[in-house]
Amino acid sequence: MKPIIxxxxxxxxxxxxxxxxxxxxxxxxxxxxxxxLGPNGAGKTTLISIITGITIPTSxxxxxxxxxxxxxxxxxxxxxxxxxxxxxxxxxxxxxxxxKFSRGLFGKPQNSDYLKKILKQLSLWDKRxxxxxxxxxxxxxxxxxxxxxxxxxxVLFLDEPTAGVDVELRKDMWGIIRSLKENGVTIxxxxxxxxxxxxxxxxxxxINNGKISLIENKKQLIEKMGKKTxxxxxxxxxxxxxxxxxxxKLEISNNGATLIYxxxxxxxxxxxxxxxxxxxxxxxxxxxxxxxxxxxxxxFVDIVGK
Amino acid sequence: xxxxxxxxxxxxEMSRTFRTISQSLIAPVISTILYFVVFGTAIGSKIENIEGxxxxxxxxxxxxxxxxxxxxxxxxxxxxxxxxxxxxxxxxLSAPVNTSDIILGYIGAATTKxxxxxxxxxxTAHIIVPINIVHPIYMILFLLLTCFAFSSxxxxxxxWAKNFEQLNLIPMLIITPLVFLGxxxxxxxxxxxxxxxxxxxxxxVYLISGxxxxxxxxxxxxxxxxxxxxxxxxxxxxxxxxRMFKTxxxxxx
Ligand SMILES: Nc1ncnc2c1ncn2[C@@H]1O[C@H](COP(=O)(O)OP(=O)(O)OP(=O)(O)O)[C@@H](O)[C@H]1O
Ligand SMILES: [Mg+2]
Numbered sequence: 001m002k003p004i005i006x007x008x009x010x011x012x013x014x015x016x017x018x019x020x021x022x023x024x025x026x027x028x029x030x031x032x033x034x035x036x037l038g039p040n041g042a043g044k045t046t047l048i049s050i051i052t053g054i055t056i057p058t059s060x061x062x063x064x065x066x067x068x069x070x071x072x073x074x075x076x077x078x079x080x081x082x083x084x085x086x087x088x089x090x091x092x093x094x095x096x097x098x099x100k101f102s103r104g105l106f107g108k109p110q111n112s113d114y115l116k117k118i119l120k121q122l123s124l125w126d127k128r129x130x131x132x133x134x135x136x137x138x139x140x141x142x143x144x145x146x147x148x149x150x151x152x153x154x155v156l157f158l159d160e161p162t163a164g165v166d167v168e169l170r171k172d173m174w175g176i177i178r179s180l181k182e183n184g185v186t187i188x189x190x191x192x193x194x195x196x197x198x199x200x201x202x203x204x205x206x207i208n209n210g211k212i213s214l215i216e217n218k219k220q221l222i223e224k225m226g227k228k229t230x231x232x233x234x235x236x237x238x239x240x241x242x243x244x245x246x247x248x249k250l251e252i253s254n255n256g257a258t259l260i261y262x263x264x265x266x267x268x269x270x271x272x273x274x275x276x277x278x279x280x281x282x283x284x285x286x287x288x289x290x291x292x293x294x295x296x297x298x299x300f301v302d303i304v305g306k
Numbered sequence: 307x308x309x310x311x312x313x314x315x316x317x318x319e320m321s322r323t324f325r326t327i328s329q330s331l332i333a334p335v336i337s338t339i340l341y342f343v344v345f346g347t348a349i350g351s352k353i354e355n356i357e358g359x360x361x362x363x364x365x366x367x368x369x370x371x372x373x374x375x376x377x378x379x380x381x382x383x384x385x386x387x388x389x390x391x392x393x394x395x396x397x398x399l400s401a402p403v404n405t406s407d408i409i410l411g412y413i414g415a416a417t418t419k420x421x422x423x424x425x426x427x428x429x430t431a432h433i434i435v436p437i438n439i440v441h442p443i444y445m446i447l448f449l450l451l452t453c454f455a456f457s458s459x460x461x462x463x464x465x466w467a468k469n470f471e472q473l474n475l476i477p478m479l480i481i482t483p484l485v486f487l488g489x490x491x492x493x494x495x496x497x498x499x500x501x502x503x504x505x506x507x508x509x510x511v512y513l514i515s516g517x518x519x520x521x522x523x524x525x526x527x528x529x530x531x532x533x534x535x536x537x538x539x540x541x542x543x544x545x546x547x548x549r550m551f552k553t554x555x556x557x558x559x
Contacts (some may be wrong), residue, residue, distance in 0.1 A: 014559060015559070041544060049396075049403050049559075052400040053399060054396050054399045054558060055399055055559050056554050056558055056559070073402070074402045074403075074404070075402075075467060077400060077401060077402040078402035080400065082396075082397075082400050084393075084396060086393055088392055088393030088396065088397075089392075089393050089394060090388075090389075090394055092325065093318075093323075096320070097321065099344065100314070101314050101315075101318050102397065103310075103314075103319075104311060104313060104314025104315075105310075105311045105314050105315065105397065105398070105401040106310075106311070106401055107308045107309075107310050107311055107402055108310060109310060126548045132516075147397070220378060237431070
């Protein structure tokens, strides 16, 4: 499948001399949901701004829908919708005129039915004649989403769409993102909420200090990086690990009532069988056992920590 | 050419005007009436006719120019400064629009607005002192050109300004003195020879002279010089705007 966005050896050095992006190469496939994760200041917004034509790259090639963002900006921009990180909307305009403006700006003739549908989906229809300044923060964010969707983009960028948004709206938003994907829209989102990426994304990219450190299919990523832990709850709590069990590097927790064993699912031998055997040899009676897979968050902390 | 975008920007800007219609129209009209009361009536009655035209009528073209220049500059400067200030400029930068679309939308709206104000001031003036315009077609053409040229100039200021102080600096510090010294309230030929020479370097002199010609069929300079000056200025400003957008100057990081 041909990628809808392809980035090749992209560098961005701001006028201050700050290197915000270094040697970024990345392909985004048509129709996928791609989550870009990284700490504050990693370069997520910079990368999005370059693809959307707001920021000028220092060097490298960025193509959207097979057009170069520098040479054919009109072609690339007309297929992209952007929900920016900063909530910036003209304060004295009404919701509806704001959304209409965006649709016109992106070269589409007005279509009241379509705009009505979007505003209803985002629970903004009742507020359509309200001035932006009179809306709450979460509602303003919805207006930004409505503005981005108003011109029916093929590619949608969501730069931290759910920051400062309540649980209900977040669920609504996830629903909208999924239905957009069903309609073939490619979605790139940045977020600090790992659950969001874990729930929604097909692939995940990690960016730190302006460098992409890992791009993976989410499932593979979790499995590959996936350390698992086995929590063993025992009947009689113990203070020290018996000598015969030292090799398993068990951790004692819960005042000796729980033993924790770390293993990797991808190794040929996880050691679980031997451990359980040795436990029974030591006359340790098991009450319950539980396994845990590391979440994207654990992986994220792991990668960023390096 | 993105027709829908031009229309969207133009209508959006015009709707801003209508939202603040009282400030947009009443302020320039009132200040013009004040000028009339002070210069036209109070002082003007003591001044003899200039080339057979009463002083109250003589100052009308200059007064219209004064308001129109200020309005064009401040409207266009604000129209693009505000999105920069609020952050909505990013939407414009990420939209599939050419510089020419942006110019037609924003500067078109600013031109429309200041032209309307110019016409309203003319009508107000006409009610106070009946005016007979000798070359009405040239008058409208010249007024439109002036509105467009100075809206373009204001647009540059709006793109350039980093804060509200800078936004007001140029109109206050440069345009107001140039207009006052540009013969709004007198004919250059009334000045001593030395000051006449100095005035030749004030571009606004040619504007007011040309505009006055369309009213009374006499002027300090030939109308074609004035026409040439305003067209060159408009072209120069628009070249600068194109360059600013192309290089991303102060707009794109
Ligand atoms: N206009 C600018 N001039 C100079 N440096 C900038 C500019 N914009 C951003 N930076 C710097 O570039 C780096 C990346 O910023 P960016 O906004 O891309 O981070 P981010 O990953 O989006 O962070 P966050 O999660 O906080 O939104 C930061 O160190 C920031 O200070
Ligand atoms: Mg950011």
